[in-house]
Amino acid sequence: MNFEEKLKKQQFDLLWQEYCGFLDLDLPSYMEIQKRLMLEQIQMWCNCELGRRILPGLPPHTIDEFRARVPLTDYADYADVLLQKRGDMLPDDPVIWIQTTWESGKHPVKLAPYTKSMLDVYKNNVISCLVLSTSNERGKFNVGHNDKMLYGLAPLPYATGILPLILGDEMSMEFLPPVKVAEKMSFSQRNKLGFKLGFQKGIDIFFGLSSVAYYISSSFGDMISSKGASGAVHDGGHSLRFSPKMIYRYLSARYHSKKNGTPIMPKDVFRLKGFVCAGTDSSHYKRALEEFWGVRPLEIMAGTEPTCIGCESWEKNGLYLFPDACFYEFIPENEMLRNFTDPSYKPKTYLMDELVPNQNYELVISVFKGGAFMRYRVGDVYRCLG
Numbered sequence: 001m002n003f004e005e006k007l008k009k010q011q012f013d014l015l016w017q018e019y020c021g022f023l024d025l026d027l028p029s030y031m032e033i034q035k036r037l038m039l040e041q042i043q044m045w046c047n048c049e050l051g052r053r054i055l056p057g058l059p060p061h062t063i064d065e066f067r068a069r070v071p072l073t074d075y076a077d078y079a080d081v082l083l084q085k086r087g088d089m090l091p092d093d094p095v096i097w098i099q100t101t102w103e104s105g106k107h108p109v110k111l112a113p114y115t116k117s118m119l120d121v122y123k124n125n126v127i128s129c130l131v132l133s134t135s136n137e138r139g140k141f142n143v144g145h146n147d148k149m150l151y152g153l154a155p156l157p158y159a160t161g162i163l164p165l166i167l168g169d170e171m172s173m174e175f176l177p178p179v180k181v182a183e184k185m186s187f188s189q190r191n192k193l194g195f196k197l198g199f200q201k202g203i204d205i206f207f208g209l210s211s212v213a214y215y216i217s218s219s220f221g222d223m224i225s226s227k228g229a230s231g232a233v234h235d236g237g238h239s240l241r242f243s244p245k246m247i248y249r250y251l252s253a254r255y256h257s258k259k260n261g262t263p264i265m266p267k268d269v270f271r272l273k274g275f276v277c278a279g280t281d282s283s284h285y286k287r288a289l290e291e292f293w294g295v296r297p298l299e300i301m302a303g304t305e306p307t308c309i310g311c312e313s314w315e316k317n318g319l320y321l322f323p324d325a326c327f328y329e330f331i332p333e334n335e336m337l338r339n340f341t342d343p344s345y346k347p348k349t350y351l352m353d354e355l356v357p358n359q360n361y362e363l364v365i366s367v368f369k370g371g372a373f374m375r376y377r378v379g380d381v382y383r384c385l386g
Helices: 003-008 012-024 027-046 049-054 063-069 116-133 159-167 187-201 210-218 220-224 244-260 282-293 333-341
Strands: 094-101 109-115 148-152 174-176 205-209 232-235 238-241 274-278 298-303 307-312 319-321 326-332 360-367 376-383
Touching: 003 012, 012 116, 027 049, 027 063, 027 326, 027 360, 094 116, 094 159, 109 116, 116 159, 116 205, 116 274, 116 298, 116 307, 148 187, 148 210, 159 298, 174 187, 187 244, 205 210, 210 220, 210 274, 210 282, 274 282, 282 298, 298 319, 298 376, 326 333, 333 360
Parallel strands: 148 174, 148 205, 205 274, 274 298
Antiparallel strands: 094 109, 232 238, 298 307, 307 319, 326 360, 360 376
């Protein structure tokens, strides 16, 4: 059964354990998953041409040997293979190639291959994010049949465009605007139509980049200022009629706005069940987004190379990294800075069970499930909270 079928059968405890059980792992159990999947991935690398190029000689027998022999890598170590989409050189067959910009690189974009197994893990972890975004306590969540999602993310070939593709097999999530329509529209057009559809149908979940979500939210008053009270909107060939419930909320919000001299905010009109935000700048926007929408956003960690690798719990006060997406190593800040000063210096890395609270670390990933990247420096720095 998929997610929606289990939901209809009210198998809530089973769904929570399946998608949020990782939060209950102790460190030994977490590391056991990490090391088991890493050993599987090492074998896949040793059996492919890309892996043998980065790791020449006899295959390593242990993870410690792998870490000692494989250098830390960046995109330049993979560019000639990945930019030509040389799937025959990779650990497993890619089913989709994801794109992002390559800042300061020799090519305008970076490409990353995703295997079927990677997409399966990605799907499960994104569902975990959705479940936890609607949760305020352990075991309780509010994802429903045919929820409406305001979708503030970029379409394919960017990594965020995978989300509608993979969720379709699990649940009847309705995206506002529909993905096929959004792909043909500019950023501004997508935002306006998304909100207008929200006025017609309501919005249950908002999923977006934090900076984009802030821009959309802060522009809300301007976007609705011309709607009036008739309940009808005409925009670029789209004729939408508001539901009576949404007309009432809007008129009530406008009345109180004029009475109190305050702007209309999204929370005055919409009742979100969940809010998911992504981006390394999320901490700068979360408080304002909570004020705009009346719901504290759930922050996630995702990227083109690492996929979706982490999210907050129902407490929404710090990221937990999924144990089944990547193998994680961490470079202490002092080691990172020494390496920046002296590029010939090889910084030390530590594993999850070796971290010290209240210290900053640079993240290094090795992608599981046939991924291409090994001991890859993502470029992100995290602070260990505990």
